[in-house]
Every structure is written in C-alpha cells, then in structure tokens.
Amino acid sequence: MVTQRRPLRFTPAVAAQPKTQTDWRLRIDSISHSDAVIAAEWLNSAKGTAAYRRVIAFRGELEFLSKTLVVLRQQRREAKAGRPHGRAAILADANAAAELGKLQEQFRTRHNALNQVLSRYTYIPALAYSPDFSAWRFNTVPKHRTAGQEIELPDGVMTIRVTESSVIAALARLAASRELNKVRLCEQCGKRWIVSLREMDKFCKSDCREASYKKSPEFKNRKAANQRRYRERLKRAQANGAALR
Secondary structure, X not given: OOOOOOOOOOOOOOXXXXXXXXXXXXXXXXXXXXXXXXXXXXXXXXXXXXXXXXXXXXXXXXXXXXXXXXXXXXXXXXXXXXXXXXXXXXXXHHHHHHHHHHHHHHHHHHHHHHHHHHOOOOEEEEEEEEOOOOEEEEEEEEOOOOOOOOEEEEXXXXXXXXXXXXXXXXXXXXXXXXXXXXXXXXXXXXXXXXEOOOOOOXXXXXXXHHHHXXXXXXXXXXXXXXXXXHHHHHHHHHHHHHHHO
C-alpha cells in the first residue's frame, strides 16, 4: 500500500493569527515543516559540492549531540534517584558518576566545536513584503552570501533564496525543537532527502516503498501463504479433472 505524502508547502504569510492551542500547534508544525522543506530541497540540489559536505557534517553533529543529550538526561535522573548502600553500592555509584563525567565532557567539547562552526555564519534581521497580498514576512537572512549552491523556492506568496547559510539555520531550528528527523534520507535508495512528517514517511517515492516492502518478513510470509493457497487450488482442480475423466 502506498500512502500519499503531504505536499511541500510553507507557512502562509497571510495566515490568520492562531487563537487556540491546537491552532498554535499547527502553526508551529507548519513553521518546522517550512524549515524541513528548505533543507531537503537544497540538499537534493547541492549533492557533490563542498557546501553539501559541510551541511551534512553539521547535521551529523546535531544528531549526535541530540542523542547524547537524551542519554545525559537519563543518566542524571538515575544518579539523582540512586541511594547507595554499602561499600559495593557506593563504588558502583562512583563508577557511574565517572562515566557520566566523561560523557558530559565529550558533549561539552563537541558542543563548543559546533558553536564554532555556527560562528562562521552571520545573520541579520530582514523584512520582505508582497504588495499582491499586502503581507510582510520577517526572517533572519545571511549577512554575507556564501559561495556554493543556491536555489529559489516559491512559498505561495514570495520566492525565497536558499543558500548554505539558510539550511544551517533551518537545521539548527529543527534540532532545537527536537524535529531534526523531519529531514532524512530515503531508507531504501539512500540517495534522496525527504521531508518526513510521520514515522511512516521513510521513502522518496512509491518504487522505493514497494522495494523495501518486498524485502520485509511480512511480504515474504504473505508471498509464501499465497503460493501455498495456489498449490492447494491447483491440486483441487487437478483432482476434480481426474474425477470427471
């Protein structure tokens, strides 16, 4: 079964002000979706370039730090909940604290290095406008145009220019909202970046989805069951034919 993926679109610049918590949640989801669209479209167009490799390395560090942060949080909780009793328990607790310290130091070092990378990109606030829609759009834009791949994407109201700096900012925002996985490679071909809004959004096209399904145990089991039913029907048909003769 092939499901239809949500079409790529941006937050409308003329969208009504959210009034309920549900409306606010939808607006936030839409903003992160816009960031995912920007990143995925640029990554697919910039493959093979030095800019692409820099952005991929940046995303990899974001992913590592995000996962490490989850582990640190869990270990800190366990350390606070622990109540050592006896010498063995105290020693075990000390070993756990040492391991936690190592992980925290590794996180601190790589986090500082990531911020050093971010410092290469400078942004300034800017307002764009659309006289056709009487709409303003506020954003931060790169202070200096970076060399490398640059694409233009229409957002329904305006056309935005997407560069390496734009994608770095989009990925950082996604990581900060714990939604970095909204931009990921197709799990089958591993060649095309997709916007993944749901856990089931793993493939760039129906061919990849079907190819992945054919390798799954579910497909093999269903195929084996169909073959068994076919052989049973064939045997019954042959038996009925022999009886008629």
